[in-house]
Amino acid sequence: MSNKAGIPQGTRDFNAATVQKRNYIFQTIRTVFELYGFQPLETPAMENLDTLMGKYGEEGDKLIFKILNNGLDNPAKQSQIIEDFNKILDGKNNKGITERALRYDLTIPFARYVAMNYGQLTMPFKRYQIQPVWRADRPQKGRYREFYQCDADVVGSNSLLNEVELTAIYATVFERLQLPVEIRINSRKILAGLAELCGGQELMVPITVAIDKLDKIGIEKVKEELLQRGINQDQILIIEKYLSIDGVNEAKIEQLKQLMGNNPTAIKGIEELEYILAYHSTKYSSKIVVDFTLARGLNYYTGVIFEIKAIGAQMGSIGGGGRYDDLTGLFGVPNVPGVGISFGVDRIYDVLEELKLFPEAxxxxxxVLFFNLGIQESKTAFYLMQELRESGIAAELYHEQSKFDKQFKYAEKKQVPYVVIIGSTELTEGTCIIKNIVNGEQKTISQQELVTQLF
Incomplete structure (x- = not known):
């Protein structure tokens, strides 16, 4: 009895039309990355488990796909395997069972790469990376367990010009995709200042983890979670005032200044946002939105953070990133500043489909499909087909001699716009019939004219 074919939940097959649309997105992003001086990099699909764990916060660590070690079916090791597995069930990682994992994102592997190759890299080092990542998340619309990320990162520079340029990259890519977006920005320094205002830096993680869920669960649920995390009512009142800041960018910043007072950490974060806004005060000003509810609940962010929202689409963020100074310090190479952004290609694809923004081309x-009408006819068709291919025109020769009707149906199903017919008469006269399937027009031309007629 055969098993029913299927794929893991949260993964997908892609047909030709889907792959072509995805390649359009990839190529648009890649072109802009290279326009801004970024170079390509690829890293392995799997990383050592200790490379990934502890880098994404408590929520992120739960979503890492761990890979079982080889040889776990060894009968001589069965008792030890059971003991090790029980330790994993108790929440402890055990190298006897798993010591590798599928990459969760592209940033931590990039930081690991920089740490391993630091002495050979020209600083600042600008790289882009387009590869799949995996997360053990609950599948839903716009959220998959296997999906592609497109990242651009700069390490070795503290300059806010990098944030300015990354903002421009976001704006340029989405302009080329003709997708209207909001580029939302905040600073983790502002969130750190909020934690200090509430009582201390130790409150930073519980506050940001709760705030990061605001869009999903709403303010009341956020307040409940803050209470559960040990934040008292007076502190929650300050956080609620912070989250209620509204208006245009300038008005939001003024309200924040009043709330934060002379807190030096928050003032530094505000200056960062004002710097970016000043650079983009003309061309991209309408796309940039200061959003103090933006938290990016990943522990490694230290400065400006980004999130991209598509306008007019039922979708969460389609991109994000931020400053992550000293991330390479996690791998023994301290004091290397960095900043990066990521594009969520799968979500961008869904939004372009929803809004019908993919170009027809x-x-x-x-x-062109050449009909197969006999041995000599097909040989002539083959030589002409090769000429078309050498000229960059995609062409096929029907695989066997068949009735006209069958070959026409094949062309229609594959949406081939032109068919070329070479029968015995055309073979003798050195001509061919070219027919436009779309409008039904048909004409006889010399075989030598075929390439020029189709350009």
């Missing part, structure tokens, strides 16, 4: 397929 994206779905490229066979342009």
């Amino acid at each position: 994206v779905e490229k397929g066979t342009k």
Whole structure:
């Protein structure tokens, strides 16, 4: 009895049309990355478990896909394996069972790469990376267990010009995709200042983890979670005032200044946002939104943070990132500042589909089908087909001699716009019939004219 075919939940197959649309997104992003001087990098699908664990906060660590070690079916090790596995069930990682994991994102592997190759890299080092990542999340619309990320990062520079340029990259990519977005920005320094205002830096993690869920669970649930995390009512009142700040960018910043007073940490964060806004005060000002509810609940962010929202689409964020100074210090190379952004390609794809923004020309397929009408006819068709291919025109020769009707149906199903017919008469006269499947127009031309007629 055969098993029913299927794929793991949260993963997908991609047909030709989907792959072509995804490649359109990839190529648009890649072109802009390279326009800004970023170079490509690829890292392994799996990393050592200790490379990943503890880098994404308590919520992120739960979503890391761990890989079982080889040889776990060894009968001689069964008792030890059971003992080790029980330790994992108790929440402890055990190298006897698992010591590798699928990468959760591209930032930590990048930091590991920089740490391993620091002496050979030209600083500041600018790289982009387009590869799949895996998260053991609950699958839902726009949230998959396997998905692609497109990252651009700069390490070795403290300059806020990097944040300015990354903002411009976001704006440029989405302009080219003709997708209207909001580029939301905040600073983790402002959130650190909020924690200090509430009582101390030790409150930073519980506050940011709760705030990061605001869009999903609402303010009342956030307040409940803050209470559960040990934040008292007076502190929650300050956080609620912070989250209620509203208006245009300038008005929000003024309200924040009043709330934070002379807190030096918050003032530094505000200055960072004002710096970026000043650079983009003309062309991209309408796209940039200061959003103090933005938290990016990953522990490694230290400065400006980004999140991208598509306008007019039912979708969460389609991109994000931020400053993560000294991330390489986690791997023994301290004091290397960095900042990066990421594009959520799968979500961008879903939004472009929802808003019908993919160009028609994206779905490229066979342009010409040659009918197969006999041995000599097909040989002539083959030579002409090769000429078309050398000229960059996608062409096929029907795989066997068949009735006209069958070959026409094949062309229609594959949405091939032109068919070329070479029968015995055309073979003798050195001509061919070219027919436009879309409008039904048909004409006879010399075989030598075929390439020029189709350009």
